Structure formats: C-alpha cells, structure tokens
Amino acid sequence: MSNLTYLFIAYAFIWTAIFLYLLNIGKKLSFMQREIKLLKENSHKSEDF
Amino acid sequence: MDKKYLIPILLSYVAILTALYFAFLYAPTERTMGDVQRIFYFHVPSAWVSFLAFFVVCIASIAFLRTGKESWDILAASSAEIGVLFITIVLLTGPMWAKPVWNTFWTWDARLTTSFILWLIYIAYLMLRSYVHDKERGARFAAVFGIIGFLDVPIVYMSIRWWRTLHPAPVMGGKQGSGLAPEMLMTLMICLGAFTVLFATLLFLRYKTGMVATEFERLKNKIHS
Amino acid sequence: MTGLKQILTIIQKDLILEMRSKEIIVSMLVFSLIVVAVFNFIFDPGSEQIRTTAPGILWIAIIFASNLGLSRSFAREHENAHMQGILLCPVDRSLLYIAKVIGNIIFITIVEIISLPVMVVLFDLDLHGVLPLLLLVLFLGTLGFAGVGTLFSTISANTKSREVMLPILLFPVTIPIILAASKSTSYLLAGRDITQIWSWMRILIIFDVIFLVVCFLLYEYVLEE
Numbered sequence: 001m002s003n004l005t006y007l008f009i010a011y012a013f014i015w016t017a018i019f020l021y022l023l024n025i026g027k028k029l030s031f032m033q034r035e036i037k038l039l040k041e042n043s044h045k046s047e048d049f
Numbered sequence: 050m051d052k053k054y055l056i057p058i059l060l061s062y063v064a065i066l067t068a069l070y071f072a073f074l075y076a077p078t079e080r081t082m083g084d085v086q087r088i089f090y091f092h093v094p095s096a097w098v099s100f101l102a103f104f105v106v107c108i109a110s111i112a113f114l115r116t117g118k119e120s121w122d123i124l125a126a127s128s129a130e131i132g133v134l135f136i137t138i139v140l141l142t143g144p145m146w147a148k149p150v151w152n153t154f155w156t157w158d159a160r161l162t163t164s165f166i167l168w169l170i171y172i173a174y175l176m177l178r179s180y181v182h183d184k185e186r187g188a189r190f191a192a193v194f195g196i197i198g199f200l201d202v203p204i205v206y207m208s209i210r211w212w213r214t215l216h217p218a219p220v221m222g223g224k225q226g227s228g229l230a231p232e233m234l235m236t237l238m239i240c241l242g243a244f245t246v247l248f249a250t251l252l253f254l255r256y257k258t259g260m261v262a263t264e265f266e267r268l269k270n271k272i273h274s
Numbered sequence: 275m276t277g278l279k280q281i282l283t284i285i286q287k288d289l290i291l292e293m294r295s296k297e298i299i300v301s302m303l304v305f306s307l308i309v310v311a312v313f314n315f316i317f318d319p320g321s322e323q324i325r326t327t328a329p330g331i332l333w334i335a336i337i338f339a340s341n342l343g344l345s346r347s348f349a350r351e352h353e354n355a356h357m358q359g360i361l362l363c364p365v366d367r368s369l370l371y372i373a374k375v376i377g378n379i380i381f382i383t384i385v386e387i388i389s390l391p392v393m394v395v396l397f398d399l400d401l402h403g404v405l406p407l408l409l410l411v412l413f414l415g416t417l418g419f420a421g422v423g424t425l426f427s428t429i430s431a432n433t434k435s436r437e438v439m440l441p442i443l444l445f446p447v448t449i450p451i452i453l454a455a456s457k458s459t460s461y462l463l464a465g466r467d468i469t470q471i472w473s474w475m476r477i478l479i480i481f482d483v484i485f486l487v488v489c490f491l492l493y494e495y496v497l498e499e
Contacts, residue, residue, distance in 0.1 A: 004084070008073040012066055019062040025254060026054030032261050033051070039268055114495055169446040176442060180433040186498070190429045193492045194443060197422075200488060201447050204481060208450035211477060212457065 054257075057250040061243070068094075068243035076236040088146040090236055094244035095138040096164065100202075101248060102132030103171065107199035110192035122188040123259035124252075125195055129174050131251050136168045159210040166205050170198045280365050284373035288347070289380070297350075298343045299384055306339035306389045310396065328397040329459035333452060335389060336412075337419060337445070340382050344423045345440045347378070348431035357428075361498060371424065371493040375486075378420040379413075386412055404462050411462060411475060415455030418482040422448050425489040428496050451485065454478035 072090035079086035105128040113121035143161065144154040155161065174194055181187025229237070292298055313331045317323045351357050360370065390412070394401060401408060423444055430439040445452075458474040 004073050008069055011069050011073065015062070015065050015069065019058060019065075022058050022250070022254065023050070023055075025258075026058055027050045029254065029257055029261065030051035030054060032265075033257075036261060036264050036268065040264075043268065043271060114492075166446050166449055173442045173446060177429070177433065177439065180435060180439055182432065182434065186432060189495050190432070193425070193495050194429065196492065197425075197447060197488060200484075201450070204450045204484065208453050208477065208481070211474075212453055 054254070057246075057253055061246045061250040064243035064246045068240045071236040071239045076233055077230060079233075082150050085146060085149050088142050090240045091244075092139060092142045092146060093237060094240045095135045095142065097241055098244045098248045099132045099136040099139060099167070101245065102128045102135065102252075103167070103199050103202070105252070106132065106171075106174075106195045110195035113188065113192045114196075119188070119263060120260065122192065123263065124256055125192065126178060127252055127255035127259055129171055129178075129195065130255060131248060133168070133171045133175060135248075136164060136171065139164055140168055157209075157213070159206055159213055162209045163202065163206045167202060170201065174198055277366065277369050280369050281373040281376070284360065284365070284370065285377045285380070288374075288377040291350075292381070298346050298381060301346065302339040302343040302381065302385045303388055305342050306335040306385055307392060309335040309338055310389065310393060314396065324397055325399070326460070326464070328393065328399055329463055330456050331397075332390070332393055332459065333415065333456040335393075336382065336386060336416070337448075337452060339385050339389075340378075340416075340419055340423060341441050341444060343381050343385070344378060344420075344427040344444075345430065345437050347381070348427040349436055352431040352436075358498065367494045367497055368490060370497070371490055374424045374428075375417075375420050378424055379416055382416045382420060383413070386416065399463060401463075404465075407471070408459065408462055411455060411458045411478070414475070414478050414482055415451060415458075418451035418455070418478070418485050419448055421482070421486040421489050422451070425493055425496065428493070448485075450481050451478065454481055 068090070072087055076087065076090065078084055106125045109121045109125035109128065112118070113125060143164070147156070148154050174191065177194055178187065178191050181190060310331060313327075313334070314324070317327070361367075393399065423440075426443045426447075427440055430436045430443060433439045454474055454477045458471060458478055461471045461474060
C-alpha cells in the first residue's frame with residue numbers, strides 16, 4: 001500500500017472517532033429535549049392545582 | 050436517538066469520508082508542489098465554511114433586530130462559534146502550505162490579511178457575547194456587531210488589495226484557480242460540498258443545544274418565581 | 275426644539291462637563307504625547323526611518339488616544355446615568371448619535387491640534403504647502419474613527435470589562451479607515467503626486483460614508499429601550 005493510502009486510513013480513523021463523539025452529543029441532546037418536555041408538562045400540571 | 054440528529058450526522062460522516070478519499074487517493078499529486086498541495090482540499094473548504102458561517106451570523110443578526118426572536122440570536126451565536134473554529138483551521142493550515150511552497154509562513158497578501166482580521170473580529174464578537182450583564186441587551190449588541198463585522202469583510206479586503214497593489218507584490222507561484230486539473234477541481238468541489246454538509250450538521254447540533262439551554266433557563270425561572 | 279438645536283444642546287452638555295473636569299482631554303493629550311515619545315526609541319537617533327514612519331506614528335497616537343477618550347467619556351456617562359437622562363428627554367435617537375459623534379470629533383480634534391505641532395518639531399516634518407490637505411485627511415480619518423467609535427463605546431460601556439472591550443471591538447473593524455488615513459498622510463508628507471494622494475483620500479471618503487451610514491442606522495438598537 002502506498003503512503004497516501006495509510007494517510008487516508010489514518011484520517012478515516014480520526015473522523016470516525018469525531019463522528020462517534022458527535023453521535024454521543026446527539027444522543028445527549030435528544031435525552032435533554034425529552035426531559036425538558038416532561039418537565040414542562042409537569043409544571044403545567046402543577047399550575048392547574 | 051432522535052432521527053433528526055442521526056440522519057445529518059451519518060450523512061456528513063459519509064460526505065467527509067468521501068472527501069478524504071478524493072483528497073488523498075483520487076486527486077493526482079501536484080507536479081511542482083508535491084503532496085503538500087493536498088492541504089488545499091481542506092484549506093479552501095474551511096475558508097468557504099467560515100465565510101458561510103459569518104454570512105449566517107449577519108443574516109440571523111438582521112432577523113433578530115427586526116423580529117426580536119431569541120432563536121435568531123441563538124442561531125447567530127452558534128454560527129459565529131463554528132465560523133471561528135473554521136477560520137482558525139484556515140489560519141493554521143495556510144502557513145503549513147505556504148512554507149514549503151512560497152518559502153515563507155506568511156505574507157501580508159489581501160486574502161491572508163483579510164482572514165486574519167476576520168478572525169480578530171469574530172473573536173471579539175464571541176468575547177462581547179460573554180462579557181455582557183443584561184442578556185437581552187447583550188443580544189442586541191452582538192447583533193449590531195455581527196452585522197458591522199460582516200459588512201467590514203469586503204471593505205477590509207478591498208483596502209488591503211489597494212494597499213498591496215501599490216507595493217511590490219510578493220512572488221506567488223501558481224495559486225489555486227490557475228490551470229487546475231479536472232480531477233483536482235472535482236476533488237475540490239466534493240470537499241466543498243462535504244464541508245458544507247458538516248457545517249450544516251454542526252450548526253444544527255449547536256443551535257439545538259442553545260435552544261435546550263434557553264428552555265432550561267425559562268423553566269428554572271418559572272420554578273423560582 | 276428643532277433637531278439642530280437638540281444636537282447643539284447635547285454637544286454643549288458634553289463640552290461643559292469636560293470643561294469642568296478636563297479629565298478626558300488631558301489624559302488623551304498626555305497619552306498621545308507618550309506614544310509619540312515611546313515610538314521615537316524604536317529607531318536609531320537621526321535616522322531617515324523616523325520620517326518615513328512618522329505618519330503611521332501620528333495615526334497610532336491618534337487612535338490610541340481616541341480609544342482612551344471614547345471609553346472614558348462613555349464610562350462617565352454610564353456611571354452617572356447620563357444616558358438614561360438624555361433618553362428620557364424627547365430627543366430623536368438618531369440625533370443623539372450625530373451629537374455624540376460631533377462631540378467625540380471635537381475632543382479628538384483638540385488633541386490632534388496640539389499633538390501635530392509637537393510631532394512636526396520632534397520628527398522634523400515639512401508641512402510646506404500640504405497643511406490644508408493634511409488637516410482634511412486628519413478630519414476624514416477622525417470622522418470615520420469617531421463614527422464607529424461612538425457606536426462601539428456605547429456597547430462596551432455596558433459590558434463587564436469596558437476598558438478592554440472597546441479596543442478589541444474597534445480596532446479590527448476600523449482597520450480600513452486607519453489604513454486609508456495613514457496612507458493618505460504618508461503620501462502627502464512624502465510629496466507624492468496629487469492623483470496618488472487623491473486615490474487614497476477617495477477610498478477614505480467612501481469608507482467614512484459607509485461606516486457612518488451603517489452606524490447611524492444601527493445606533494438606536496444599542497440604546498436602552
């Protein structure tokens with residue numbers, strides 16, 4: 001394999017790691033949005049009392 | 050995980066890997082500059098993304114001043130952060146390419162100088178955002194500065210160009226645009242596309258984070274009151 | 275009250291305040307002279323370099339001193355809540371911008387009138403036949419710098435570290451004005467052809483117009499609601 005192929009593979013690894021991290025952020029975000037929605041519903045309910 | 054996050058992330062992952070393949074394996078090695086020229090495929094798209102990001106800052110700022118909607122302010126802040134990230138990449142990769150090719154890290158050429166001043170302006174923009182007391186007023190300050198900062202870009206570029214053309218121009222052998230091989234042009238286009246998709250994804254994630262943070266703040270105030 | 279009278283009243287108020295304390299003018303003046311003196315040590319005594327760089331030093335002294343004066347004058351207003359007082363009066367907000375710009379120009383011009391002869395003596399400059407044009411260039415540069423400076427100092431007066439924030443916002447954005455003004459000055463003092471001088475002065479005028487119009491339109495957004 002040529003040097004450039006190794007370079008390509010190395011960079012592919014780097015970006016795979018970065019995108020795995022982005023996926024992680026996306027997961028955390030969806031979790032937070034769900035939590036906030038729940039909290040909002042709860043606060044509305046407590047207002048009704 | 051929510052599909053609205055999964056799809057853009059996967060899409061930009063595929064785009065970036067394709068761009069890497071084209072930049073490292075598909076594009077031919079440049080005859081005079083050698084492999085170092087491959088920096089070009091990441092340098093130019095980064096510059097493009099940073100300009101796009103600052104353009105979004107300007108548009109979002111105008112929209113914020115007109116409507117007063119907080120979401121526009123969040124969009125401007127998100128875009129500015131990503132823009133600063135990419136302009137920093139431009140300023141770091143540029144000298145790495147220039148040193149072996151022009152035999153100097155830096156010249157005060159119009160494009161280089163403008164990028165540098167742009168970096169300073171948007172660092173100032175982010176500092177301004179974090180240094181205000183009153184959040185609502187701070188958002189308006191940032192919007193005003195965001196608009197002037199972007200309008201300043203062509204003015205800075207023109208002024209530096211007039212300044213440089215009246216001086217002996219530094220020798221710059223074969224920069225981009227002049228006789229680019231079709232494979233190279235193709236690679237550049239793919240890299241530009243990939244970076245744009247990456248920008249959109251990052252902006253979306255950052256924007257949603259900002260929205261969650263404000264919602265959170267609102268809830269907190271509601272509970273405290 | 276007519277618009278003109280309102281403008282004059284606000285300027286008068288600023289001038290009376292300054293006449294009482296003399297805080298701003300004196301600090302600006304001393305600071306500009308210090309800049310001139312310090313820059314003098316960069317060069318070998320009696321070398322020709324000083325004369326070629328004198329226009330640049332002059333502008334550095336002016337913009338640094340202006341920066342000091344601008345941040346001081348708006349900090350003073352902020353501390354004593356003058357701005358709230360003015361905003362309570364039935365004064366058109368766009369007139370307020372014009373009045374503030376003129377007031378700042380007056381302060382900077384006083385500093386220039388005193389420090390220019392000092393520079394002429396210290397750097398042995400030859401102003402024969404160029405004085406009217408030089409004064410025009412000084413005015414145009416001051417106009418643009420004060421125009422942007424007035425807007426940005428209103429912003430920075432409301433941030434946490436206002437003395438630091440003002441130059442960080444102001445200097446990168448006003449680089450085109452500083453460049454055009456110092457180029458016009460250096461061509462003028464080097465006795466260049468009038469067409470060459472005029473080409474830079476024309477750029478300076480265009481930049482002044484653009485910046486003043488944009489800052490004028492945006493000023494109302496940085497004031498308190």
